[in-house]
Amino acid sequence: MQPKIIVLDDDPTGSQTVHSCLLLTRWDVDTLRLGLADESPIFFVLTNTRALTPTQADAVTREVCRNLKQAIALEGLQDFLIVSRSDSTLRGHYPVETDAIAEVLGPFDAHFLTPAFFEGGRFTRDSVHYLVINGVPTPVHETEFARDSVFAYHHSYLPDYVEEKTQGRIAAEQVERFLLADVRAGVAARLLALSGNTCGVVDAETQDDLNRFAADVLAAASQGKRFLFRSAASLLTALANLPPQPVAPADMATYVRDGKPGAIIVGSHVKKTTEQLEVLLQAPGVVPVEVDVAKLLPDSPMSRDVLLANLLHQVHAAHTAGQTPVVFTSRQELTFADAQTRLDFGMAVSRLLMDIVRGLPADVGFLISKGGITSNDTLSDGLALTSARLLGQILPGVSVVRTPPDHPQFPNLPVVLFPGNVGDRTAVAQAYQRLSQAS
Known part of the structure; x- marks a missing residue:
């Protein structure tokens, strides 16, 4: 057995x-x-x-x-x-x-x-x-x-x-x-x-x-x-020792809700992610929404609430125009006094990203989450899931899950969990293109 x-x-x-x-x-x-x-x-x-x-x-x-x-x-x-x-x-x-x-x-x-x-x-x-x-x-x-x-x-x-x-x-x-x-x-x-x-x-x-x-x-x-x-x-x-997945990677667009454009959240900071982001932002139908994380530092003149409102305004404007917003954290490396301060700041950045996930348009077609910790927070915090069913992979090493049909905000939403350190330069753009075939 x-x-x-x-x-x-x-x-x-x-x-x-x-x-x-x-x-x-x-x-x-x-x-x-x-x-x-x-x-x-x-x-x-x-x-x-x-x-x-x-x-x-x-x-x-x-x-x-x-x-x-x-x-x-x-x-x-x-x-x-x-x-x-x-x-x-x-x-x-x-x-x-x-x-x-x-x-x-x-x-x-x-x-x-x-x-x-x-x-x-x-x-x-x-x-x-x-x-x-x-x-x-x-x-x-x-x-x-x-x-x-x-x-x-x-x-x-x-x-x-x-x-x-x-x-x-x-x-x-x-x-x-x-x-x-x-x-x-x-x-x-x-x-x-x-x-x-x-x-x-x-x-x-x-x-x-x-x-x-x-x-x-x-x-x-x-x-x-x-x-x-x-x-x-x-x-x-x-x-x-499982059999092949039910829907092939190239056909994952069948899970997209009503053929609508999606949203992409990029939190990972490894070099590979930054290269993938550069290629993604050249793809047709995407709109860059940069999160300047320095504005979350204690001495920033902008309040967090204003920062969040500005970002959500950009996300909704892109969606209304039939495009996919790519929400990404600024790429410059900040320095911190110690590892704990760095972890705490990372959590503050994640909380902001999760507020953006919760504030996405209700009819968003799909969601791509780039980065392991970002993806975990997306499932457990942003989408407040107890469990999700794994559909399979859209690319080698890149999973797709779906929210349950009774999810209060985003039922049956396909969510791509994209590790920070997986794929070549074009991989995130490829995943986006596979899902946006339906758009």
Whole structure:
């Protein structure tokens, strides 16, 4: 029997390789039971912990796991796998989240780092994790992501990454390495021998590699082994083993409401997003609406209310003219005294963007949200969803969900969840063009 795959997702983009399942933005026991009882083999709990401090991430993860324990007991569920889904470029609260999960839902025989995400050009070879940039495989510690102001790290060799992040609690030489030759030959016997929450890192260059690894994992789990995963999205494809999505990526315009123009919200600040924004703004039918975030600083002469009113006026004017407003945060990098001040300012920017989402025209045809944290806030705050049904992907690694038919403001609205670090320069423009075919 297929175990239920329970994914605690630290932003809402980890569902980017599966379809037809539930994304939950709340984690009370009753909401978690919806996911456990759903017919799909997989569901996601959107914890948004990547936007939180380590202490907050620990508290949220423990709360989810305590409620899960109750929900699992009430549903009488025997077989399940827990995945802590995080970023394929190694940013996020590791080992904070896996430690919390292990304490509440453990013990586990092992936890595995499986950061490969093929749709985004991320693979692992000889325990070194790579990101393909302009066709060149680049060790991730040499990319902008390793210099993240909150989640910086210095190693692409995963055993060294584990030692760095656990501050030496797990030494590099203690990490079990599952190399490509091992995975392709089969690792079932090795999996059965693991115990004591051993840390393992897994090579994968193709989806077939993870399919093979997942088959061995499921076989070992059926014999009573308990495993935890710190994973990017591609392992989820292998574990869930779903058929093709119901509506093809090129035909997603069929979900657009009444063929109306949409709206696009861009919060992500990574270089890739800025390049994609430049291409998008050259597309026909879009209108730029820039949010000057410096106007949210405490010493700004403009009040927040005036700023919001000005932005919503531009959004509605574009929509009335049959065009799609692209609301984007200004691209200049502001500097802050410390990481907490930066996080707090990021939340203030997000609250403004969510006020814009709530103020969108009632008959907007579709919504594209660019950036992981922005997308999470769009679902849980801007649209105030408890759950959403995942339709599938519009581009590789880019999911589309739909609001429920009884949503009080935007029923049956297709919403694109576009990670900050996915796609080439033209990707956001492509997603827009696919949806605006109906406009």
